[in-house]
Amino acid sequence: MALDSKVPKGPIKDKWTTYKDQINLVNPANKRHIDVIVVGTGLAGGSAAATLAELGYNVKAFAYQDSPRRAHSIAAQGGINAAKNYQGDGDSTYRLFYDTVKGGDYRSREANVYRLAEVSSNIIDQCVAQGVPFARDYGGLLDNRSFGGVLVSRTFYAKGQTGQQLLLGAYSAMNRQIARGKIEMFNRHEMLDVVIVDGKARGIIARDLVTGEIERHSAHAVVVASGGYGNVYFLSTNAMGSNVTASWKIHKKGAYFANPCYTQIHPTCIPRSGDYQSKLTLMSESLRNDGRIWVPKHLKDVEAIKAGTLKPTQLKEEDRDYFLERRYPAFGNLVPRDVASRAAKERCDAGYGVNATGEAVYLDFAASFERYGKEQAKIHNLVNPTEAKIKELGQEIVKAKYGNLFQMYEKIIDQNPYETPMMIYPAVHYTMGGIWVDYNLMTTIPGCYAIGEANFSDHGANRLGASALMQGLADGYFVLPYTIGDYLADDIRTGKISTETPEFEAAEKSVKDSIDFFINNKGTRSVDYYHKKLGKIMWDKCGMSRNAEGLKEAIEEISALRKDFWQNVSVPGGDKQFNEELAKAGRVADFLELGELFAKDALVREESAGGHFREEHQTPEGEAKRLKEFQFVSAWEYKGEPKDAVLHKEPLKYENIEVKERSYK
Amino acid sequence: MKLTLKIWRQKDSKSKGQMVDYKVTEISEHMSFLEMMDVLNEQLVNSGEEPVAFDHDCREGICGMCSMYINGEAHGPDRGVTTCQLHMRMFNDGDTITIEPFRAAAFPVIKDLAVDRSAFDRIQHSGGYISVNTSGNTQDANSIPISKHAADTAMDAATCIGCGACVATCKNSSAMLFVGAKVSQYALLPQGQVEAADRVKNMVAQMDLEGFGNCTNTGACEVECPKGISLDTIARMNRELMKASI
Numbered sequence: 001m002a003l004d005s006k007v008p009k010g011p012i013k014d015k016w017t018t019y020k021d022q023i024n025l026v027n028p029a030n031k032r033h034i035d036v037i038v039v040g041t042g043l044a045g046g047s048a049a050a051t052l053a054e055l056g057y058n059v060k061a062f063a064y065q066d067s068p069r070r071a072h073s074i075a076a077q078g079g080i081n082a083a084k085n086y087q088g089d090g091d092s093t094y095r096l097f098y099d100t101v102k103g104g105d106y107r108s109r110e111a112n113v114y115r116l117a118e119v120s121s122n123i124i125d126q127c128v129a130q131g132v133p134f135a136r137d138y139g140g141l142l143d144n145r146s147f148g149g150v151l152v153s154r155t156f157y158a159k160g161q162t163g164q165q166l167l168l169g170a171y172s173a174m175n176r177q178i179a180r181g182k183i184e185m186f187n188r189h190e191m192l193d194v195v196i197v198d199g200k201a202r203g204i205i206a207r208d209l210v211t212g213e214i215e216r217h218s219a220h221a222v223v224v225a226s227g228g229y230g231n232v233y234f235l236s237t238n239a240m241g242s243n244v245t246a247s248w249k250i251h252k253k254g255a256y257f258a259n260p261c262y263t264q265i266h267p268t269c270i271p272r273s274g275d276y277q278s279k280l281t282l283m284s285e286s287l288r289n290d291g292r293i294w295v296p297k298h299l300k301d302v303e304a305i306k307a308g309t310l311k312p313t314q315l316k317e318e319d320r321d322y323f324l325e326r327r328y329p330a331f332g333n334l335v336p337r338d339v340a341s342r343a344a345k346e347r348c349d350a351g352y353g354v355n356a357t358g359e360a361v362y363l364d365f366a367a368s369f370e371r372y373g374k375e376q377a378k379i380h381n382l383v384n385p386t387e388a389k390i391k392e393l394g395q396e397i398v399k400a401k402y403g404n405l406f407q408m409y410e411k412i413i414d415q416n417p418y419e420t421p422m423m424i425y426p427a428v429h430y431t432m433g434g435i436w437v438d439y440n441l442m443t444t445i446p447g448c449y450a451i452g453e454a455n456f457s458d459h460g461a462n463r464l465g466a467s468a469l470m471q472g473l474a475d476g477y478f479v480l481p482y483t484i485g486d487y488l489a490d491d492i493r494t495g496k497i498s499t500e501t502p503e504f505e506a507a508e509k510s511v512k513d514s515i516d517f518f519i520n521n522k523g524t525r526s527v528d529y530y531h532k533k534l535g536k537i538m539w540d541k542c543g544m545s546r547n548a549e550g551l552k553e554a555i556e557e558i559s560a561l562r563k564d565f566w567q568n569v570s571v572p573g574g575d576k577q578f579n580e581e582l583a584k585a586g587r588v589a590d591f592l593e594l595g596e597l598f599a600k601d602a603l604v605r606e607e608s609a610g611g612h613f614r615e616e617h618q619t620p621e622g623e624a625k626r627l628k629e630f631q632f633v634s635a636w637e638y639k640g641e642p643k644d645a646v647l648h649k650e651p652l653k654y655e656n657i658e659v660k661e662r663s664y665k
Numbered sequence: 666m667k668l669t670l671k672i673w674r675q676k677d678s679k680s681k682g683q684m685v686d687y688k689v690t691e692i693s694e695h696m697s698f699l700e701m702m703d704v705l706n707e708q709l710v711n712s713g714e715e716p717v718a719f720d721h722d723c724r725e726g727i728c729g730m731c732s733m734y735i736n737g738e739a740h741g742p743d744r745g746v747t748t749c750q751l752h753m754r755m756f757n758d759g760d761t762i763t764i765e766p767f768r769a770a771a772f773p774v775i776k777d778l779a780v781d782r783s784a785f786d787r788i789q790h791s792g793g794y795i796s797v798n799t800s801g802n803t804q805d806a807n808s809i810p811i812s813k814h815a816a817d818t819a820m821d822a823a824t825c826i827g828c829g830a831c832v833a834t835c836k837n838s839s840a841m842l843f844v845g846a847k848v849s850q851y852a853l854l855p856q857g858q859v860e861a862a863d864r865v866k867n868m869v870a871q872m873d874l875e876g877f878g879n880c881t882n883t884g885a886c887e888v889e890c891p892k893g894i895s896l897d898t899i900a901r902m903n904r905e906l907m908k909a910s911i
């Protein structure tokens with residue numbers, strides 16, 4: 001099938017308005033006769049479910065947690081972008097659009113990103129009306145901060161808990177609709193397949209995670225909002241249950257999977273401390289505004305630090321390598337996430353990592369303590385303050401800015417970051433690839449939509465901070481509710497979709513067969529054993545930097561691991577009960593297929609873009625090299641084994657932005 | 666570290682449960698409590714036994730899913746943290762640790778340590794929202810200024826993660842701290858005023874209906890709350906309720 005992005009004609013700034021003026025609408029009285037399934041209740045699914053119900057559709061929403069309020073979106077810290085120009089610093093729809101396309105290394109679709117920028121300011125109005133307590137200034141107006149790499153202050157935030165507050169806002173909007181009976185909420189339910197009738201998505205098969213019952217649910221359209229697949233790496237900053245299953249199941253039934261190899265790696269996470277580690281913790285990137293990143297210059301000092309005979313604070317300035325400042329004098333410690341991450345890994349791979357596992361660099365605040373302290377001493381008119389006094393004054397300022405992060409770090413690492421530099425290491429954070437969708441957010445299966453992190457459309461090859469939350473809410477509150485109407489307008493006379501059909505029968509049977517297999521297999525190895533092995537292959541060979549040879553090995557290794565899994569995996573307990581191991585087994589089975597497609601996609605993409613660094617394609621200075629001929633979206637069609645997947649290309653045209661090289665030197 | 670774990674095992678909501686002893690070895694002090702539980706579960710799976718069921722997801726102290734009652738305290742011995750943020754360095758080599766589910770009539774056990782906290786959701790359905798259309802036709806966000814103090818205090822209340830530790834730790838199984846936090850957030854913002862009276866009445870009525878006990882001002886909830894929600898929120902809820910009733 002040829003890919004048709006369905007981007008409307010006309011000037012970019014009019015596309016969305018004209019489109020809305022021309023699409024088909026569903027009469028309010030008819031919406032009552034239409035059912036929509038929403039899988040996932042994070043920012044994207046929660047806002048979509050609430051809005052569709054508000055419009056009058058009957059919504060059935062599903063989530064694997066016990067309440068929509070616990071979706072992974074809850075963990076986002078930093079903030080959400082919107083082009084409001086409240087600060088009067090020159091922000092505009094165009095500028096947000098421009099920054100987002102550039103930040104995505106010119107690998108996202110222009111029209112979608114423009115629309116995102118256009119509706120962004122509406123998101124803030126909506127959330128404030130719902131009672132989201134965004135930070136305010138003393139005049140009572142909304143406060144903003146600036147986030148990595150941009151020149152305006154456009155990030156709205158609620159302390160370090162922006163995702164939590166935005167999600168609680170969407171959840172409260174859902175609650176209102178649940179109370180009205182317009183949303184039927186299925187907590188602790190997992191979608192395990194999609195049902196296609198006459199070529200259209202008409203329902204899903206779900207498992208009640210408490211009773212183990214397999215259920216059929218029908219609808220006129222299915223919206224997948226199940227989040228990202230970062231957990232394919234086993235260790236990531238994602239919630240433990242985040243998974244690719246819903247996306248993968250629709251992929252297997254005909255939805256193309258786009259850019260699977262685009263992953264965002266975040267530079268400021270708390271390092272792994274041992275093999276038992278279950279996940280990684282992110283610390284807000286804002287720390288890089290005041291911290292300096294370094295490792296020792298000499299290997300003997302690294303050894304001494306590891307052996308505990310030398311403290312990092314004792315190391316002289318000239319024996320430290322401030323590698324970001326050395327390599328990127330213009331941006332220094334504030335280079336974009338991919339650049340900072342790769343540089344840290346490069347130093348650690350060369351043996352300069354400072355913790356027991358050799359996977360950590362220092363993030364040092366000593367210089368800030370001194371700088372702020374001196375400033376404070378001046379402000380308070382202290383004559384000849386002692387060094388200790390200066391440090392103390394400086395620490396107070398840093399504490400006011402990042403106190404909660406310092407506290408969190410101390411809880412986890414058991415070291416006081418005011419006294420000794422923090423240790424950080426990059427971690428997998430966010431996936432920009434996902435299900436391919438057109439301008440309507442519809443997948444290549446008619447009637448099946450994908451929104452939020454589950455789709456691919458707005459982020460390209462990189463991701464700036466604060467844009468994922470924006471995209472989730474834009475899709476759910478303001479885009480999908482229009483575009484889905486255009487499709488559903490043809491369904492007003494269809495009536496209820498029956499679940500007593502051969503299609504539902506067949507989908508249910510395949511789900512049951514796979515569950516029976518797991519319960520009866522009686523193998524010797526735990527699900528986690530396989531997930532960890534997969535994660536290691538992914539990190540070593542499809543991680544921050546990749547090369548053809550490693551990727552080819554990864555494809556072979558993952559395929560062999562998958563075979564082993566299907567022979568030797570062991571799942572204790574039964575199927576008609578609360579059985580987390582069983583749920584995990586299904587998720588890991590899907591990761592084992594996605595992982596291979598991921599490596600295959602990375603192999604095809606013979607260029608470096610964003611966090612995707614192909615070692616063969618770098619400039620003489622070791623920077624990422626993009627190639628014009630790769631200015632396309634790779635969309636994979638399922639044909640059985642991942643190795644048989646067929647590549648379709650959506651060329652990317654930039655008519656409103658000049659494609660330029662990025663440079664942070 | 667080597668530890669003895671006394672864990673509540675209960676097949677499902679209908680079965681009777683009992684405490685079962687387990688031994689774990691090679692526990693690192695850097696592990697989180699849940700990673701220690703992972704070690705136990707891996708051990709159980711490898712010997713073909715059913716692992717201990719417990720709820721968890723974000724493992725960052727923000728989703729409110731993890732809910733263990735450890736050595737007689739909700740979320741264990743550390744202050745201001747959830748179970749996923751509790752670290753094994755809080756324990757000593759050779760310790761015996763008792764692990765139970767959050768116990769309250771309104772939180773029935775699903776299996777082992779996992780409990781059903783949907784009563785909290787139903788309280789929210791009864792009024793924990795502002796009735797605004799999600800159409801995007803809302804007025805400009807800066808058109809109603811909100812004092813920094815009100816916004817910050819609302820934010821403090823809004824940080825409740827709905828974990829239920831307050832209920833589990835209260836001798837009356839009261840949900841007042843949770844409901845107080847929710848009512849406070851909306852009571853402090855101008856947007857929430859219009860339906861304030863109905864909101865508080867409905868939420869309190871639903872709370873009673875769910876079988877939570879009453880507040881006798883013991884204050885244990887505030888001590889155990891991982892997010893530092895203050896008893897002031899209960900006072901504010903009571904004031905709101907009074908206002909609504911006259």
Ligand SMILES: Cc1cc2nc3c(=O)[nH]c(=O)nc-3n(C[C@H](O)[C@H](O)[C@H](O)COP(=O)(O)OP(=O)(O)OC[C@H]3O[C@@H](n4cnc5c(N)ncnc54)[C@H](O)[C@@H]3O)c2cc1C
Nearest residue numbers: 040041042043044064073078079191227452453466468469
């Ligand atoms: C630590 C951290 C910090 C972040 N900080 C920021 C930030 O500051 N700014 C920013 O813009 N972005 C940030 N991000 C990224 C952002 O949080 C996510 O991209 C975004 O929240 C994803 O939202 P979503 O609605 O698409 O999916 P999610 O919130 O992941 O929701 C997925 C939903 O799908 C459900 N689900 C999944 N699979 C199934 C299934 N098979 N069946 C039924 N239900 C299913 C889940 O139950 C859940 O309800 C951060 C991410 C992390 C990890």
Ligand code: SF4
Nearest residue numbers: 825826828829831890
């Ligand atoms: S008030 Fe505190 S203890 Fe109670 S549910 Fe909220 S966060 Fe948990």
Ligand code: FES
Nearest residue numbers: 722724729731749
């Ligand atoms: S697992 Fe989310 S708060 Fe503990």
